[in-house]
Amino acid sequence: MSEQLRTDRADRRPTRQRTAIAEALSGTAEFRSAQEIHAALARRDERVGLATVYRNLQAMAGDGEVDVIRTADGEAVYRSCATDDHHHHVVCRSCGLAVEVTGDAVERWAEAVAAEHGFTEIRHTVEIDGLCAACAAARTR
Amino acid sequence: MSEQLRTDRADRRPTRQRTAIAEALSGTAEFRSAQEIHAALARRDERVGLATVYRNLQAMAGDGEVDVIRTADGEAVYRSCATDDHHHHVVCRSCGLAVEVTGDAVERWAEAVAAEHGFTEIRHTVEIDGLCAACAAARTR
DNA sequence: ACGCAGTTTGACAACGGTTCTCATCTAGGA
DNA sequence: TCCTAGATGAGAACCGTTGTCAAACTGCGT
16 A cells, blocks of 8 residues: 555666666766766766666665755756765855765754654755855955 | 845836736745746736746846745745745655744854855755654554 | 837747656566 | 566657747836
């Protein structure tokens, strides 16, 4: 009846395509869009259908293997997240420079504030953007 | 956040459409998509083109009159933000229930962590989602 | 009030990312 | 090896958003 949110992947086969996608992601610590991954695989002669890339990325996201965030223009970008600790980014609105930051404080706050309202299975998205020092300087008039 | 908040935009004309859009937004404290606003206006016999809704929403967002966030499926949603204090939402993944929460702690953390890396003109987006008590209960059986 | 010039609007086409369809293929157990 | 449920791929469909451009409108000077 309720088969939502399964954490096991017993029902997912290790196919060539799936492996290629997982590797493409684990190869970098940056966020990459489905289209970028598809292009990267093609460049590497790994012929994988675009739909397959989307499907697997979504499946992996559902299983918590990868993080997903949305860029400012609505494109979904994925990043392998099993490797390192949970962290966030501070992104420069002007040049795109991204700095990783950890935030135990936020994690705890999110948990606390959600629990306070009876919510469970909390997840959160924290995006910080601003102007990096260089861009701010270039912009001064 | 030391940005001059102009109430008048010298370079933007107050048209019937623009006013209608602004009112549609200020009428609620919730986030609404461009399409929803367009539909709401139509229902109210305010004939405004969809493209116009998008254009104005973007212009208002650019001027800092409204906040924009992306829903999980990539749709842009807008909320009037001049009226009340800055706050965030805890949303139920299952039923969509949204609870408003304030978070001075996060605001300060965002400022601090960003400044630490030389960033200025900080903005942040914090989205928390989970399962509300009701949905969690419904799911356990 | 009138006319002009620059904005803004609206209907619709175009676009781009994502999802769906379905015939075909494949992994893995019998 | 054979079978079968799950996986794939090519392309169409989908849908939110953006671009196009002639027509309508606004602010401003006259």
